[in-house]
Each structure stands twice: as C-alpha cells, then as structure tokens.
Amino acid sequence: MSVLRHALLGMLAKHPMSGYDLTKLFDLSVGNAWSANHSQIYPELARLNDAGLIRQTGENGPRGRKTYELTAAGLAEVRRWLTKTEPDRTTRSEITLRSFFLWLLEPEQAREYLRRELHLAHETLAGLEALEATWQPHNPPDRAARIALEDGIRQTRARAEWAQWAIQQVDTVADSKAA
Amino acid sequence: MSVLRHALLGMLAKHPMSGYDLTKLFDLSVGNAWSANHSQIYPELARLNDAGLIRQTGENGPRGRKTYELTAAGLAEVRRWLTKTEPDRTTRSEITLRSFFLWLLEPEQAREYLRRELHLAHETLAGLEALEATWQPHNPPDRAARIALEDGIRQTRARAEWAQWAIQQVDTVADSKAA
DNA sequence: TAAAGCATGTAATCCGTTACATGATTTA
DNA sequence: TAAATCATGTAACGGATTACATGCTTTA
Numbered sequence: 001m002s003v004l005r006h007a008l009l010g011m012l013a014k015h016p017m018s019g020y021d022l023t024k025l026f027d028l029s030v031g032n033a034w035s036a037n038h039s040q041i042y043p044e045l046a047r048l049n050d051a052g053l054i055r056q057t058g059e060n061g062p063r064g065r066k067t068y069e070l071t072a073a074g075l076a077e078v079r080r081w082l083t084k085t086e087p088d089r090t091t092r093s094e095i096t097l098r099s100f101f102l103w104l105l106e107p108e109q110a111r112e113y114l115r116r117e118l119h120l121a122h123e124t125l126a127g128l129e130a131l132e133a134t135w136q137p138h139n140p141p142d143r144a145a146r147i148a149l150e151d152g153i154r155q156t157r158a159r160a161e162w163a164q165w166a167i168q169q170v171d172t173v174a175d176s177k178a179a
Numbered sequence: 180m181s182v183l184r185h186a187l188l189g190m191l192a193k194h195p196m197s198g199y200d201l202t203k204l205f206d207l208s209v210g211n212a213w214s215a216n217h218s219q220i221y222p223e224l225a226r227l228n229d230a231g232l233i234r235q236t237g238e239n240g241p242r243g244r245k246t247y248e249l250t251a252a253g254l255a256e257v258r259r260w261l262t263k264t265e266p267d268r269t270t271r272s273e274i275t276l277r278s279f280f281l282w283l284l285e286p287e288q289a290r291e292y293l294r295r296e297l298h299l300a301h302e303t304l305a306g307l308e309a310l311e312a313t314w315q316p317h318n319p320p321d322r323a324a325r326i327a328l329e330d331g332i333r334q335t336r337a338r339a340e341w342a343q344w345a346i347q348q349v350d351t352v353a354d355s356k357a358a
Numbered sequence: 359t360a361a362a363g364c365a366t367g368t369a370a371t372c373c374g375t376t377a378c379a380t381g382a383t384t385t386a
Numbered sequence: 387t388a389a390a391t392c393a394t395g396t397a398a399c400g401g402a403t404t405a406c407a408t409g410c411t412t413t414a
Binding site: 197198199202217218221222225240242243244245 | 392393394395396397
C-alpha cells in the first residue's frame, strides 16, 4: 500500500542506488513531490530486500555502502502500482488553510502574510525555472522527470498568482473601509 | 505546534460548534486545504478544553451534543500561530510523484493515467467554480473563505492544464518513434 | 588534525487512518 | 419499525519526524 515503498522501487528502476543516494534524491528532484528521511528509508529498503523486490548488488563499499538494484518482481510491482491502484489525491496545504483565518488579523498583517507567500513562491519558481532551462531530456526517465518538473512549476506559478490576487482583495476591502 | 489544533481554534473563531460540526466542515470548505476524522477531532477538543483555549457552552444537547466556543486565550493563540510561526510548505503530491515513473509504462498507459487526472481535475474544478459562482462574501470570514477557495480553483486549474500539456508531451515522443 | 561529508542504523514520539463501539432521534 | 442521520468516544496500527548513535573517508 505505502507510497514510500513504491517511490523507492520507482527510483531504483532507473539504476541501482544506495539508501544514501535515495535520501539525497528525496531532497532534490523527487523532493518536490514527496519527501522522506534516511530513518524511514533504511528500514524500508531492508523490508523490500526481504520481500525480494530489490536485491543488494555485490559487496558493501569501503564505507559500508550498500547498493540495491530492482528485481523483476520489483519492476512488476511498480507497474502494478501505477496501473492498478488509485493515487491518494487529498491535498493538505497549510498555506491555504491559514488563508481561511486571515480575517482574524489586521489587514496589514494579512497582507504581510500574503506578501511573504508571494515572495517565497517567486523564489521557488525561479529555482524550478532555472532547472527547467538546463534540462534537455534525451531519455525516457528524464522526459518523465521533465513532466514532473512542469507540474511543480505550474503549481508554484499558480500559488504566486493567487497570492498576488489575494493581496488585491485585501487592499480593496481595506480601501472601501477607509473611504 | 500541531496544525489540527490551530485549525480547530480558527474554525471556532467564527462561531461555537460541536465536534460533529467541525468534522463536517473538514469534509466541505476547509476540506480542500486540510482534512481530519472525528476520531482525531474529539480527543483534540478535549485537550483544547483542558488547556483553556476553548470552553464548553452550557449543557449537552438532547443527543449528547457538546458545543464549544473559543476563549480569549484561544483567539490569542490562533493569532500567535498565524503571525509568529511559519507554515509547513512541504507539498506531498502522489500525482506528481507517479509522473516521475511514467517512463516505466507503455505510452498508451501513461496517456491513460494523465487523461484520468485531467478528467478528475476538470470535475473538481467544475465543483469549485460552481461554489465560487454562488459565493457573495459580505463578511470577513466569508471573504477569507473566498480567498482560500480561489487558491483551490487556481491549483486545480493548473493541474488540469499540466495534464493536458503532459499528454501532448507523451504524444510527441510516441509520434517521433512511430515515424 | 579537524571539519565536512559519506554512510548506516535504531528508538521515541507524534500524527493520521481505520476499525471498534455505543446510543439517541428523525424520517421513510 | 427499520434505516438514515446525529453524535461521541476509544483502540490498534501504520507512517513520518526527531533524536540518538556510530564510524569511516576525504578535504582544508
């Protein structure tokens, strides 16, 4: 059932990796869609190994590094997950939640909150667009990553535009009161 | 620290409500931003009551209904949360995560996945826009809810447009291979 | 040689979901 | 009178974060 399980299998489908590599990936590209800490990853890798969905390749490296590769059963399992199970589509956004309660603040405080979100969204967007600019996908995994990146860009842009719009709403109401 | 705690306080700021009412609210308006089950809400209300942030108003109703109202300390706490603490901005999107792994599927399976997301986003969008159309906010809480709703609309629209774009990407690659 | 980075693991705690459990009232 | 809805609670389990814990290797 678990998402992390299948995320790990999917990431190992590209090429063999260690728990450390996977942890770093969750901080970078994949991190825009899902995150996980090493403390969650290592035990899960051990379970996937026991289940025969991944297998440790050869020896441990000089620093105790363990590299895992996907097995045929593991690949079949990612594909089953992608085609036969429904993703959880519930979204949890603390940003949106907080906006429900902006009426509890002074207009200037509400504006401050929204301006900060606008600023942060712009920053994130700049980072993603910089990544996009240098991204010339020439193979299937990179093309898929490009599609995932595009989603991040569009979501972030939508958030920035929303914050801009919301600031105007607060301004309009504050103006009508001042008048 | 917890988000649920402050969500409950914020919701009770509008007017007194029972755990049952709050549970329903998490399924409706607020549900687009955050969700919670009654099994999580009831114990949390008991804790908030013990902490003096909310208070039970008068008697239990005929069906054992307990209505809670926000205390002055509770209101101060929501405001502190909104102005002095940072929201968690990490997004977890199983939809986006899965798109990283679309290269493991046949193009037609990938298209099917994206078409379904497109369809569902359109459905959600239609629902939110219908809500928007009937929403004439005349008071501060409703204006804030309108801002939150706008975020949901824009995020959902961005997701739909992304799915459309992604289908084209898959088509283009599939075509270039067929040619 | 000290700091930064590589590399893996376990334990405690918290949050969220699912399941279990009960009982009153309204409506068909 | 049976079903739907109102209404509240607890318990078990699983997933995620934070903290604890260790040790090697490369670089400044």
